Amino acid sequence: MEDTNSLIEQRRQNLAGLNARGVNPFMNSFSPDAQCGTVRTELARWAEWNKSPEPKGEPVGLAEGTRVRLAGRITAHRDMGKSQFLDLRDVSGRIQLWVQPKVLGEDAAEIFKLLDLADFIGIEGTLFITRMGEPSVKVESFTPLGKSLRPPPGKWHGLEDTEIRYRQRYLDLMANEPIREVFLKRSHILKEIRSFFHLRGYVEVETPMMQAIPGGAAAQPFKTFHNALGCEFYMRIALELYLKRLLVGGVDKVFEIGRNFRNEGLSRRHNPEFTMLEAYEAYGDYATMMETVESLIRHIALTVVGTLKIEHRNAEGEVFKTIDLSHWRRARYKDLVCEKAGDDWFMVSPEERRRRAVEDLKLSGDIAAGYQDFEVTAAVFEKLVEPTLIQPTFVTHLPKQLVPLAKISAEDPTTVEVFECCINGQEIAPGYTEQNDPIAQREALEHQAGGEQQKLDEDFLVALEHGMPPAGGIGIGIDRLCMMLLGQESIRDVILFPQLKPKV
RNA sequence: GGGUCGGUAGCUCAGCGGUAGAGCAGCGGCCUUUUAAGCCGUUGGUCCAGGGUUCAAAUCCCUGCCGACCCA
Numbered sequence: 158m159e160d161t162n163s164l165i166e167q168r169r170q171n172l173a174g175l176n177a178r179g180v181n182p183f184m185n186s187f188s189p190d191a192q193c194g195t196v197r198t199e200l201a202r203w204a205e206w207n208k209s210p211e212p213k214g215e216p217v218g219l220a221e222g223t224r225v226r227l228a229g230r231i232t233a234h235r236d237m238g239k240s241q242f243l244d245l246r247d248v249s250g251r252i253q254l255w256v257q258p259k260v261l262g263e264d265a266a267e268i269f270k271l272l273d274l275a276d277f278i279g280i281e282g283t284l285f286i287t288r289m290g291e292p293s294v295k296v297e298s299f300t301p302l303g304k305s306l307r308p309p310p311g312k313w314h315g316l317e318d319t320e321i322r323y324r325q326r327y328l329d330l331m332a333n334e335p336i337r338e339v340f341l342k343r344s345h346i347l348k349e350i351r352s353f354f355h356l357r358g359y360v361e362v363e364t365p366m367m368q369a370i371p372g373g374a375a376a377q378p379f380k381t382f383h384n385a386l387g388c389e390f391y392m393r394i395a396l397e398l399y400l401k402r403l404l405v406g407g408v409d410k411v412f413e414i415g416r417n418f419r420n421e422g423l424s425r426r427h428n429p430e431f432t433m434l435e436a437y438e439a440y441g442d443y444a445t446m447m448e449t450v451e452s453l454i455r456h457i458a459l460t461v462v463g464t465l466k467i468e469h470r471n472a473e474g475e476v477f478k479t480i481d482l483s484h485w486r487r488a489r490y491k492d493l494v495c496e497k498a499g500d501d502w503f504m505v506s507p508e509e510r511r512r513r514a515v516e517d518l519k520l521s522g523d524i525a526a527g528y529q530d531f532e533v534t535a536a537v538f539e540k541l542v543e544p545t546l547i548q549p550t551f552v553t554h555l556p557k558q559l560v561p562l563a564k565i566s567a568e569d570p571t572t573v574e575v576f577e578c579c580i581n582g583q584e585i586a587p588g589y590t591e592q593n594d595p596i597a598q599r600e601a602l603e604h605q606a607g608g609e610q611q612k613l614d615e616d617f618l619v620a621l622e623h624g625m626p627p628a629g630g631i632g633i634g635i636d637r638l639c640m641m642l643l644g645q646e647s648i649r650d651v652i653l654f655p656q657l658k659p660k661v
Numbered sequence: 662g663g664g665u666c667g668g669u670a671g672c673u674c675a676g677c678g679g680u681a682g683a684g685c686a687g688c689g690g691c692c693u694u695u696u697a698a699g700c701c702g703u704u705g706g707u708c709c710a711g712g713g714u715u716c717a718a719a720u721c722c723c724u725g726c727c728g729a730c731c732c733a
Contacts, residue, residue: 291695315673
């Protein structure tokens with residue numbers, strides 16, 4: 158960027174001033190011995206202990222007078238003339254610095270004047286508590302570590318321009334504390350998912366993102382070209398078919414967390430690339446996987462959020478939705494449809510169902526002329542039932558036409574052994590008793606490919622013919638899981654760099 | 662793809678035919694424990710872009726770009 162303004166110009170002049178004094182404003186390294194937020198917390202603990210009239214037992218926290226070396230970004234500056242207060246921030250939080258020119262000495266005081274808000278510095282000093290009770294560091298020396306040549310976003314309102322927040326996420330992270338929290342917690346969620354599966358004896362793998370035939374889901378893929386091989390590849394739309402190959406190969410419990418790519422619309426709930434978890438367990442079935450999903454999500458909620466009652470708040474901070482992860486409902490697809498569409502929904506003729514859906518339920522926009530009967534019912538489910546499933550619900554006994562790749566239920570052969578776990582009005586995790594009959598699988602995939610032989614993943618079918626153990630499988634959309642757990646209503650607020658149209 | 666709303670100083674926004682504004686940030690002062698520090702002074706603009714209407718356009722009209730939300 159070539160844009161300049163007076164604020165950038167002033168910072169460049171300060172940079173030149175540092176260079177002129179032989180100070181390197183961009184150091185190669187610095188070794189702090191503590192973190193800002195941690196030191197602040199520990200010093201406050203000590204102050205609390207010290208405050209009681211008769212201190213009892215061993216001191217806690219970090220005492221006044223302790224020497225520390227800290228590094229971070231200057232995020233506030235309060236000039237008192239002969240006394241200056243700065244806030245220094247690192248990933249752990251902030252702490253106040255007290256800087257007195259006379260303590261620094263004349264040369265250092267001159268250099269101090271050339272610092273700007275948002276610069277990175279390292280400091281050395283001793284801990285103390287101000288008259289106002291603020292845990293602080295009395296700075297004895299400092300080192301410029303990384304100069305900021307552009308003004309940071311404001312401190313009051315933070316950064317609110319959504320476009321800048323998404324395009325320059327680093328500014329969002331710098332200015333908006335709650336946003337930083339969301340992404341730190343997303344990292345924590347991923348960590349807990351991994352440890353959950355590892356503890357259960359699962360193996361984590363990585364399978365190809367570039368695939369000759371994109372399979373495992375019905376979605377538009379992105380296409381790319383490999384120069385050396387001279388052929389086209391597709392970015393994967395699902396993980397499934399490679400993980401099942403591993404079941405064939407004898408990896409009995411396997412999971413992958415990875416990016417899928419779907420060349421479709423963008424919305425509050427859709428990003429073209431999104432993170433998917435898929436897990437497969439040999440000798441398990443959909444019931445095994447329901448238990449897995451419930452245990453996993455409970456575990457994450459407790460370890461990351463610290464509660465099973467997840468609160469979603471509006472801009473005013475009022476709770477408008479609470480998701481209770483301590484009760485998991487199980488309900489049949491047909492029963493849920495009847496709740497919205499009438500108890501006799503499945504007893505009337507297909508023509509009557511279509512009429513009711515279009516006229517009574519006002520779904521004309523969602524039901525295409527060529528829809529089959531089961532698709533009419535599916536529209537009712539998707540538009541009228543799913544959005545109301547805010548509390549965790551396993552929807553089971555889906556009609557077999559709806560999920561052609563799953564195994565038939567022994568107790569009701571018109572349905573399949575499949576669940577859709579819905580939370581927060583969205584499908585969060587589908588789970589299957591996976592098809593391991595290669596002949597049935599071939600028929601289903603051939604039907605799905607609609608006679609286009611090139612769309613058939615022959616290598617996958619050959620793998621199944623070598624024998625696959627019965628297995629339960631799940632997929633969990635990690636972004637939507639994060640939205641649900643972290644109280645975010647837009648997928649862009651749980652993806653660090655959401656896709657936007659490039660600016661020219 | 663359709664509809665609604667938005668784009669003005671570094672940030673947050675006001676102005677909606679008649680000289681381009683405020684708060685914060687910045688800069689210059691004062692203040693030796695302040696913390697949204699305070700007080701005095703002050704700099705800063707391609708009003709998203711391009712066309713049109715008009716004596717006069719940030720403001721009205723058209724086209725385009727980018728974003729948010731809703732719908733499909």
